[in-house]
Amino acid sequence: MFDSDLVLSALRALTPILLAALGGALCERAGVFNIGLEGMMLMGCFTAVATSWFTGSPWLGVLAAALAAAAYSLILAVGAVTLKGDAVVLGVAMNLLAVGLTSFLLRTVFGVQGTFDDPDLLGLTEIAGFSPLTWLSWAAVGVAAVLLSRHAWGLRLRGVGEAPDAAATLGVSPTKYKYGAVLVSGVLCGLAGAQLALGNVTLFSENMTAGRGWIAVVAVMLGRALPLGVLLAALLFGLAEAAGFRLQGLGLPQQATDAAPYVVTLIALFLTTARRRRTTGASA
Amino acid sequence: MTPPRPEPADDAHGAHDAPVSVELTGITKEFPGTLANDRVDLTVRRGEIHALMGENGAGKSTLMSILYGMLRPDAGTVRVDGREVAFASPGDAMAAGLGMVHQSFKLFDSLTVAENVVYRAEPRRYGLVDRAAARRRVTELAAAHGLSVDPDARVGDLPVGVRQRVEILKLLHRGARTLILDEPTAVLTPAEADALFGVLRSLTDEGRTVILVTHKLREVLEGSDNVTVLRDGRVVARLRTADTTADEIASAMTGRAVELDRVHAPGSPGDEVLTVSGLATDGVRDAGLTVRAGEIVGIAGVAGNGQSELVEALAGLRAVTAGRVTLSGHDITHASAARRRLAGLAYVPEDRHAVGTAPAASVADNLAMGHHRTALSRKGVLAPKAVREHARALIGRFGVKASSPQVAASALSGGNLQKLLIGRELAHEAPLLLVEQPTRGVDIGAVQHIHDQLIAYRDAGHAVLLVSAELSEIRGLADRVLVMYEGRIVASYPKNEADERTLGLAMAGAAPDPAPSARKGA
Numbered sequence: 014m015f016d017s018d019l020v021l022s023a024l025r026a027l028t029p030i031l032l033a034a035l036g037g038a039l040c041e042r043a044g045v046f047n048i049g050l051e052g053m054m055l056m057g058c059f060t061a062v063a064t065s066w067f068t069g070s071p072w073l074g075v076l077a078a079a080l081a082a083a084a085y086s087l088i089l090a091v092g093a094v095t096l097k098g099d100a101v102v103l104g105v106a107m108n109l110l111a112v113g114l115t116s117f118l119l120r121t122v123f124g125v126q127g128t129f130d131d132p133d134l135l136g137l138t139e140i141a142g143f144s145p146l147t148w149l150s151w152a153a154v155g156v157a158a159v160l161l162s163r164h165a166w167g168l169r170l171r172g173v174g175e176a177p178d179a180a181a182t183l184g185v186s187p188t189k190y191k192y193g194a195v196l197v198s199g200v201l202c203g204l205a206g207a208q209l210a211l212g213n214v215t216l217f218s219e220n221m222t223a224g225r226g227w228i229a230v231v232a233v234m235l236g237r238a239l240p241l242g243v244l245l246a247a248l249l250f251g252l253a254e255a256a257g258f259r260l261q262g263l264g265l266p267q268q269a270t271d272a273a274p275y276v277v278t279l280i281a282l283f284l285t286t287a288r289r290r291r292t293t294g295a296s297a
Numbered sequence: 298m299t300p301p302r303p304e305p306a307d308d309a310h311g312a313h314d315a316p317v318s319v320e321l322t323g324i325t326k327e328f329p330g331t332l333a334n335d336r337v338d339l340t341v342r343r344g345e346i347h348a349l350m351g352e353n354g355a356g357k358s359t360l361m362s363i364l365y366g367m368l369r370p371d372a373g374t375v376r377v378d379g380r381e382v383a384f385a386s387p388g389d390a391m392a393a394g395l396g397m398v399h400q401s402f403k404l405f406d407s408l409t410v411a412e413n414v415v416y417r418a419e420p421r422r423y424g425l426v427d428r429a430a431a432r433r434r435v436t437e438l439a440a441a442h443g444l445s446v447d448p449d450a451r452v453g454d455l456p457v458g459v460r461q462r463v464e465i466l467k468l469l470h471r472g473a474r475t476l477i478l479d480e481p482t483a484v485l486t487p488a489e490a491d492a493l494f495g496v497l498r499s500l501t502d503e504g505r506t507v508i509l510v511t512h513k514l515r516e517v518l519e520g521s522d523n524v525t526v527l528r529d530g531r532v533v534a535r536l537r538t539a540d541t542t543a544d545e546i547a548s549a550m551t552g553r554a555v556e557l558d559r560v561h562a563p564g565s566p567g568d569e570v571l572t573v574s575g576l577a578t579d580g581v582r583d584a585g586l587t588v589r590a591g592e593i594v595g596i597a598g599v600a601g602n603g604q605s606e607l608v609e610a611l612a613g614l615r616a617v618t619a620g621r622v623t624l625s626g627h628d629i630t631h632a633s634a635a636r637r638r639l640a641g642l643a644y645v646p647e648d649r650h651a652v653g654t655a656p657a658a659s660v661a662d663n664l665a666m667g668h669h670r671t672a673l674s675r676k677g678v679l680a681p682k683a684v685r686e687h688a689r690a691l692i693g694r695f696g697v698k699a700s701s702p703q704v705a706a707s708a709l710s711g712g713n714l715q716k717l718l719i720g721r722e723l724a725h726e727a728p729l730l731l732v733e734q735p736t737r738g739v740d741i742g743a744v745q746h747i748h749d750q751l752i753a754y755r756d757a758g759h760a761v762l763l764v765s766a767e768l769s770e771i772r773g774l775a776d777r778v779l780v781m782y783e784g785r786i787v788a789s790y791p792k793n794e795a796d797e798r799t800l801g802l803a804m805a806g807a808a809p810d811p812a813p814s815a816r817k818g819a
Contacts, residue, residue, distance in 0.1 A: 163425040165417075172416055179403035183417045183467075184388030277578045 021142075024159030025213060027251025028147045029054065029222075032205035033229035034236070034243045035150075035157050036198025041238040042161060043194035048104035049089050050202050057082040057206020058114040062217040063122060067290045071135045071211050075146065078210075079203035085111070086199025090221040094144050108226070116219045128218035136215035138210075144212035146204055153201070170194060181271025187253075200225070211249035224275065229277045234287055245270065246281070253277040311478040315342040317379065318475050318506040319364065319395075324373035326359050333359040334370070336647070337529040339524075341475070346507045348496055348517040348538070352550055352740040353711060357510050361477055365397050366390040376473070393525065396473030398464040406453030413452050414466045438469050443496055457601070458489040467498065476505040483518055486599050487768065487801035492527035494520040500557045513742075514543040526550055551741050560747075561752050563776045563792050566592035570641075570728050570760035573611070576620035580606035582784045584620070586612075586762075593751065595775025596786075597768060597800050603784035604764045605647060608731055611762070612644045613637045625728050638667065643722040647733035647764075649711075653718045655709035659809040660699045661688035661708045664721050694744060695720030710741035719747055723754055730754060733764045748774060768797055782806045 040047035065074030088107055093100040116126075123129045137144050156293040161167035170190050175181045176186035209225070210217050217270035228250050235249075236242025257273035314429075321339040325332070334356045341347045362368040364375060366384025375382050377393045384390045388399070404413050410430040412692055420430035437446040441679045444462040447650040454465060461481060468476055478497075484491040497507050497520065511519060517524055518538060526534040526549040534549035562811065566589035576584040581603045588594045609615040611622060613634035622630045627640045646652040654663045665673050665684045673683045688702040697716045699709060706714060709728050722730060735751065736744040752772060755761050765771050778795040780788040780803035802808060 148405070163428075165419045165421065165426050168408075168412060168419065168426055169417060172408065175405045175407055176403065179405060182387050182388065182397075182399070182403045185417050186392065198601075 019252070019259060020104075022258065023248065023251040023255040025143070025251075026254040027247045028144065028150050028212065029205040029209045030145070030225050030250050031224055031244060031247040032201045032208065033151045033198075034151065034232035034247050035153055035240060036201035037229055037233040038236065038238040038240060038243050039161075039194040039201075040168070040198050041233050042167075043170050043191045043264065044177065045089070045093055045157060045191050045195055046100045046200050047195065047198055047228050048101060048227075049107035050198070050205075050229045051224070052108035053082040053085050053202035053224055054103075054198055054206040054209065054226045054229075055108075055111040055115055055220070055222045056085045057203035058221055059118060059206075059217055060203070061207035062134065062210045063140050065211060066123075066129075066131070066133075068146060071137050075137070075204065075207040079200045082203030082206060083196050083199035086195050086202070090192045091215060093201060094188055094195070096219040110213055112220050112228070115217075119217065119219065122236070124137045125274040126219075128216055130216040130218075134215050136211045144208055146208040146212055149204065150208075154240045154244050157259050161240065168228065170286070205229075227280055228274055231239075232272060235281050249284040250280065307604045314327070315339070315344050318343045318377065320376040321360070321364060322374045322376070322631075324360060324363055324370045324375075326356075326363060326368065326370050332365070333493060334373075334375070337527070337530070337532055339525055339532070341506055341508055343506050344501050344504055345522040346501055346509060346520060347510060347517055348509045348521040348524045349518060349527065350510075350512060350514075350524060350546060350550060352512065352742075353572065353738060354424060354740075355527040355550070357527055358479070361397070361479065361508070361510055364390070365395060367478065372760065387779050391473070393472055394472065394474040395477065396468030396471060396475070396479040398461065398468065400481065400483065402457075402460050402464055403465060404452050404460055406451070408452060409448065409582055410446055410450050410452060410455075410463050410466075414438075414470050415447075415461055416467075420473055422466060434470060435466060438466050442466075442499060457599075458486070458492075459482040459487070461493065462496075467614040473505070475508065476500065477508045477510065478703060479510045479691040480512070481509070482511070482513060483766070484600055486804045487797060488805050501764060514546055517546065518543060528552055528731070547741060553742075559746070559748070560773050564591045564593065564755045566590065566776065568757065570625055571611075571762065572621075572623045574621050576607070576610060576622060578610040578615050579607055579616045579618075580784050584786050586786060587780060588760040588762050590760050591755060591758050592602075592776045593774050594711065594757050595771035596764045596781055596782035597771045597777045597778055598766075599804050600766055602781045602804075604781050605733065606784075608644075608762070608764055608780070610646075612642070612646070612731055624772040632661075638725075638727070641728040643727035643730045645719055645722050645730070645732040645735060647737075649714055649718050654706045654714060657705055658704050660692070660706055660717065661685060661702035661710070662699070664688045664691050664702075665715060667721065667725065691724055695723075695750070712739040715739050716743065717745065719750060723750060726757075727759070729760045729762070731762050731764075735763070735767075736767065744770075768800055771795070771800070772797070780804055780808065782808070 032292050033041060033054050037047050037050050057078035061074040061078035064077035065071045078111045085107070088101065089103050092098040119129060137146065142146060159170065169180065173185060173190040180187055209221065226278040232243050232246035232250065234244035253274040257270040261267055261270040316686045317340055319341040321337060324334050324337040326334040335517060337356065337360055339360065349357050349390055357770060360370065363370045366387050366389050382393055384605065388494070391646050411428065414435050415431045415579060420427040420434065422430065432448040437580045439446050444466055446459055452460060477658065485493060494516070501507055523534060524538055524541065524546060526546060528550060536546065569587050569589050571588040574585045586594065596604050606615060610617050613632060617630055620630070621628065624637065624640045624642060629637050629640055632640065650656055661684055667685060668687060669679060673680060673687055685702060692699060692702060695716050698713050706717065709717065719735060732751070735747050739747065751761060763771065763775060772795055776792050778790045778800065779786050780800060783806065788808040790799060
C-alpha cells in the first residue's frame with residue numbers, strides 16, 4: 014500500500030497543515046504561542062467559499078480568505094501582545110468562536126445547515142498536478158527558512174522571541190515584530206483554509222478543518238519551529254491522513270481510519286517529550 | 298591585583314581641561330512618594346573612568362535611566378558632547394554615542410556571539426545578513442580591545458565573564474564613545490574584575506569615557522579617576538579618587554562613619570552539627586564538609602558553580618543522588634524539608650522575594666511562617682494574638698522597619714525584608730543555619746546589622762553555613778572558607794589563610810593546593 018499514489022495524496026493532504034504550521038512557527042519564534050491556527054483556518058475556509066461563490070473567482074476567494082484570517086488574527090495580536098492576555102486562552106476562544114461564527118454565517122448567507130456544496134462553486138485549478146497553493150506552500154518553506162536564518166528581519170524576530178527586553182534596549186520594538194508574526198500567521202492560515210475548501214474539496218461544511226489547526230500546532234512543536242522541521246512534521250501527518258484513506262479502502266471502518274492523523278500526533282508527542290526529557294536530563 | 302597602569306601624573310586621565318562628554322545639570326525626578334533625583338549635577342570628562350556610587354535607593358539607577366533615555370527628567374538638562382539632548386529612547390542615546398551594559402545582561406542566549414553583537418546593526422550582503430562580515434567585525438573589535446571571544450559560540454554556553462565581553466563588544470560595534478556599566482563586577486571573580494578594568498582603561502586611553510555604577514569601594518579606589526556619590530537623590534560628594542579613601546566614600550554614602558570590612562574574631566567550635574560526605578546532586582559532585590557548633594563555615598565561589606544547588610540539597614529542595622548528610626546525628630539525606638526543620642535546620646534562601654517570603658502576605662504572617670506549627674497555634678489552629686506578639690517581638694529585636702505588622706511584605710525595602718527573613722530564621726534557634734547571600738542588595742548600614750546578628754548566633758553555640766558571592770563578607774565572618782568551582786569543593790582554608798588572592802585563584806579553578814583537607818571532609 015505504500016506507493017507513489019500514497020505519497021501524492023499525502024502531499025495534497027499536507028498543504029493546509031504546512032501553511033498553518035509555518036505561521037505557527039513564525040509566532041513561536043516571535044514568542045507568541047499561537048494555538049488559534051484552527052480558528053483562523055476555518056475563517057479562511059468560509060471566506061474562500063463565500064467569495065468564490067459570489068464573485069465567481071476562486072482567486073478572489075483565496076485573497077479574501079487571507080485577508081479575513083489576518084483580520085481575525087488581530088484578536089490574538091491585540092489580546093496577547095498589546096493587552097498582555099493569556100495567548101492560550103485567546104487561542105482556544107478564537108477556535109471556538111470561529112466554529113460558531115462560520116456555522117451562523119453558513120445559515121444566514123447560504124440558508125443551509127451542515128454543508129454548502131454546489132456544482133457552480135468554483136475551486137482552484139491545478140498546475141502541474143498540484144494546487145497553486147501547494148506550490149506556494151513549498152516556496153513558503155524556503156522563503157521562511159532563509160528569512161528566519163539569514164535575513165536581518167529573521168534575526169530580529171528570533172531575538173524578540175527570546176529576550177524582548179534585550180531587543181528593546183537595542184531599539185527593536187518587540188510589539189511590532191510580534192504583530193508582524195501574528196498577522197503573517199493569519200495570512201498563511203487563510204491560505205490554508207482556502208486550500209482546504211477550494212483545493213482539497215470544493216465545499217464548505219461546519220468545522221471542516223476538523224483539528225488540522227491543532228495538528229499544525231503539534232507540527233510546530235515537533236519541527237521545533239524550524240521551517241524545514243515543520244515541513245517534515247507536516248509530511249508525517251499528511252502521510253497518516255493519506256494512509257487513513259487507503260485503509261478505509263481496505264474495509265476498515267471510517268471512524269477508525271479518520272483517527273489516523275490524531276493517533277500519529279499523540280505518538281509523536283509522546284516520543285518527542287520523552288526525547289526532550291532525556292536530553293535536558295543529560296545536559297543538566 | 299589591578300592591571301598596571303601609569304600612575305596619573307596629575308591629569309593623565311579625565312584631565313580637568315579635557316572636553317566634557319556627559320553633563321547633567323539640575324536633574325530632578327520625582328516618583329510618587331519619593332524624590333529620586335534632586336537637582337543632581339554630574340560632569341564626566343572625556344577619557345576618564347567616573348564612578349557613580351551610592352546605596353540602594355540613592356538615585357543612581359534613576360539618574361542613569363534618565364541619561365540613557367529610559368526615563369524623562371522632571372527638570373534639568375542633559376548634554377552629550379556639548380550638545381543639549383532630550384532622548385526619547387535608548388535608541389536615541391545610542392545614536393548619540395552612549396552605550397549601557399545593564400546589570401542583568403541583555404543578551405540572546407540561543408544566538409551566537411556575532412549575532413548578538415550585530416543585532417539591529419547587521420552588515421548586509423544581497424539583502425541578507427553578511428555572517429562572514431559579522432564574524433570578522435567581532436574578531437577585529439575583540440582583538441583591538443583585548444576582549445577575546447569566539448564569534449561562533451552560542452551566548453548561552455558562555456560563562457558570565459565572557460558574556461560581559463559580548464555586551465561591551467555590542468556597544469563598541471555601535472560606535473559608543475561613552476560606556477555606562479551598571480554593577481559590572483557583581484558576577485565576576487577578582488581576576489576577571491581586574492581584567493575588566495584593564496579593558497576599560499584601554500578604552501579610555503583611546504578617548505572613550507566610562508561611567509561605572511557600583512557600590513564596591515575597592516574597585517572604585519583601584520580603577521576609577523573620579524567619584525560622584527549620591528545619597529537620598531542628592532550629590533553629597535565629588536571626589537578625586539587619588540585624593541580619597543574608602544572610609545571617606547563610605548561615610549558619604551551612608552551619611553555616618555562606618556567600619557568597613559570588619560574581620561570578626563574567630564569562634565570556638567564544638568561538636569559537629571552538620572556532616573556531609575560524598576554528596577552529589579544536579580550540578581554538585583562529591584561534596585564533603587562539616588560544620589561544627591559555634592562555627593561559621595563560608596562557601597566562596599563565582600555564582601553558578603554549584604553553591605545554590607548544594608544548599609538546596611541540604612535544605613531538602615533538591616534530590617540527593619549520592620552521599621550522606623547527617624544533622625546532629627540524624628541521617629537527613631533523603632528527609633523532606635519539614636523533617637529537616639524538625640531535626641534542627643533553619644534556612645535563609647538566596648531569593649528572598651520568591652523563596653524566602655510571600656510578598657503578598659503581611660509582615661506578621663511572613664514572620665509566623667515556619668513557627669506556625671509550634672508556638673503560634675493551639676490544637677492546629679493559629680492563635681492570632683500569638684502571631685501578632687511574635688511579629689512585634691521579632692520586628693523589635695531585628696530592627697525591621699515596617700509601618701505596621703499588617704502591611705504586605707512587598708512594601709518593605711530589600712534590606713528590611715532581609716532583616717525580616719533572617720530574624721524569622723534565627724528565631725528558630727536551630728542548631729544549624731543555612732544562609733545564602735545574606736546581604737546581597739542590602740545597604741551598608743543593614744549589612745553591619747546582619748553580620749552582627751550572624752556572629753551573635755554563632756557565639757551562642759549554633760552552626761552556620763554561609764554562602765556568599767562577596768569575598769569580604771566571607772572573609773569577615775567565616776571561621777573556615779571552602780571554595781566551590783564547577784560543582785566541587787576545590788579548596789578549604791582556615792580563616793587566617795583565606796586572603797583575597799588565594800580565594801580568587803581557587804574561585805577561578807586554579808587552587809594552588811588541591812585541598813586534601815576538603816576531600817576528607819574539611
